[in-house]
Amino acid sequence: MNDLAHPPLTISMEGTGALLLDAAGAIFSETVQERIWSLAERLQAVPGIRETVPGMNNLMVVFDPLHLDPEVLEQRLHAEWQAPVTARAEGRLVDVPVTYGGRAGEDLFEFAEAKGMTAEEVVALHAGAVYRVAAVGAMPGFVYLSGLDPRLAAPRRAVPRMGVPKGSVIIGGSQAGIMPVTAPSGWHILGHTDLALFDESRDPPATFRPGDRIRFVPREVLS
Amino acid sequence: MIEILTTGLSNSVQDLGRFGHLDAGVGRSGAMDGQALRLANRLVGNEENAAGLEIAIFPFRLRFEADCRIAIAGADAPASLAGRDMPAFWAAAAKAGEELRVDPPLKGARVIIAFEGGIDVPVVLSSRSTDLKSGWGGFEGRGLKRGDRIPLHLPAKRTDWSHLPGGFGMDVSAWRSLAGESAVLRILPGAEWQAFGKEGQDLLTQSVWQLGPEANRQGYRLEGPALHPERRRELFSHGIMPGTVQVPPNGQPIIQLAEANTCGGYPKIAHVIEADLWRLAQLRPGDRLAFRPVTRREAIEALRAETDALAALAQEIRLLTRDYSHAFDGTHTLRPALLRASPDMQETSP
Incomplete structure (x- = not known):
């Protein structure tokens, strides 16, 4: 096995009834993420x-510690991680x-500059990619999207905004x-969508599940 | 129906929390002092998960529009029902028109009020808890306001209290003691425990920490010596649980709680064990706390002891209230002590 495809796996405690399986290397890996989704689905049974x-590139497993021994679960996670990735419906x-x-994307011009x-x-690059929903979380319905053109990668704002509006892209x-x-968020606001992410x-x-793909379609660029 | 007469907006309807939706970014919510809600629900004959009120802003007053058995639990707060003193962890019968008043706690921070039958608000994503941050669940998705009229479920069955004119209560000394201004919390090491090295670990476990002014249902900021990992690794976003002790770049720990975001990216030095989360619920800004590492085995046994004791309590309450609908097996090890009507309650009871 090469190290890029299979970074070292660590499993740590997240309190009495949860384990965190971490397979992250230095950069985000789509291959590892597919393994994460597959494992997440299998473990639900x-x-x-x-x-x-x-x-x-990680997975938190919440369990009942009075009925499932965490050491047994830990061994099982190590074993399951080696199992072949089960076929999963395309998102x-x-x-x-x-x-x-x-007003829709107040950082766009500063970001471009x-x-x-x-x-x-910037809009062409942002709307030119197909993104994948890697994970849903933090806030209800928030999507972590992979697939950003590396030319658009940017450190977060030095001072986070207290209220980034709903629908901000x-x-x-x-x-x-x-x-x-x-x-609150320290991310840069490029635009706005009316699509609801949560109900x-x-x-x-x-609205989205891990594995779903997203394309941003420009409606208008305001000045 | 109950009518809210005096309240603050952070008082809310809570059950034991929202399970099964962390992977949609939906947090736990639920009573911060889950043990108090479980105990109070048992005292009025409910299932442990019935929705009650979590009171963190005082004074709090409500009026009963119909007869209702209630119990209060959690912080040690002066409370009275129609002018009669109502001790904590006590169940009593309120009559239509009577008022319940709860004043600021002498010890602790949060009071739970349970109602026979439970609060009847819509179930949203498998819970009746209010998610205050998201604005849904509970009563109209928000904290309580003066004038709110909140519906109660009719109890499935009424148990026999005819021999308990002043209600009854429990001796909670075997369960919990409110430490006042200091608490010791048992912890398990987190994923980045090793990264903080012996120096950081010793600082965490040998320092006395103070609860800062930013302390709410989302989390608590602690004040004390700065903790810094010996090696810093950029963490990807990952799931986190209530009780997680994170260390942001400024070195001052944050304990994530009921309404925390479901994912985070700060290093996790430790996790407060599940059986001790209620202790956090009863701390106030300025209170001191310390951390004591335990083994995973100890953490699980603490949870098992609490679960067993709750089952034994439920049995004992069924016996006291002449509810013979469940089989009694008598296999439990911890015996909760139930108290009959206190003298001062009886004096004013009819």
Whole structure:
């Protein structure tokens, strides 16, 4: 096995009833993430496991410690990690309409300037990629998207904003995202979408699942 | 139905929390002092998960529109029902029109009020808890306001209290003691425990920490010596649980709690064990706390002891209230002590 495809696996405690399986290397790996999704789905059938929570190249497993011995579970996780990735239905491809710049994306022009690009070039790169939903979490319905063009990667803002509006289309580090609710964030705001990412009256409540693919479709670039 | 007369907006409807949706970014919510909610629910004959009120802002007053058995638990707060003193961990029968008043706690921070039958609000994503941050669940997705009229479920069955005119209570000394201004929390090492080295680990476990002013249902910021990992590794976003002790770059730990984000990226030095989360719920800004490492085995046994004791308590309450609908097996090891009507309650009871 080569190290890039299979970085060293660590399993640590997350309190009395959860384990964190971490397979992250130096950079995010799509291959590792597919293994994470596959494992998360398989583990849901294991008696005593309550929840599986995929992160970015990691997986939190929540279990009932009174009925499932954490040491047994740990061994099982190591063994299952070696198992072949089970076939998984291809995620949906969803077009997300975006209004870029202006009031909708207040960082667009500053962001473009810092990159030595025009706003139109940034929009073209951002809307030119197909992203994958790597994980859903942090806030209800928030999507961690992989697939950002490396030329758009940017460190987070030095001072986070206290309220980034719901629907903001954002970039942080090498990740892209969409804000499902208005909340504090240090990511850059490029635009806005009206697509709702979460509805608590639905089950499942989140619009996207890990593995779904997203294309941003420019509706307008405001100045 | 109950009517809220005096409240603050961070008082809310809570059950034991929202399970099964962490992978959609939906946090736990639920009563911060889950043990108090479990005990209070048992005292009024409910299932442990019935929704009650979590009171963190005082004074709090409500009026009963119909007869209702209630119990209060959690912080040691002066409370009265229609002018009669109501001790903590006591169950009593309220009559239509009577008022319940809860004043600021002498010890502890949060009071739980349980109602026979439980609070009847819609189940949202398998829980009746209010998610205050997201604005849904509980009563209209928000904290309580004066004038709110909150519906209660009719109890499935009424147990026999005819021989308990002043209600009854429990001696909680075997369960819990409120440490006042200091608490010791048992911890398990987190994923980055080793990265903090012996120096960082000793600082965490041998220092006295103070709860800072930023302390709410999302989490607590601690004040004390700065902790810094010996080696810093960029962490990808990963799931986190209530009780996680994170160390952001400024070195001042944060304990993530009921309404924390479901994913985070700061190093995790430790995790407060599940059986001690209720202790955190009863701390106030300025209170001191210390951390004591335990083994995974000890953490699980603490949880098992609590679970067994709750089952034994439920049995004993069924016996006291002449509810013979469950088989009694008598296999439990911990015997909770139930108390009959206290003299001062009886004096004013009819």
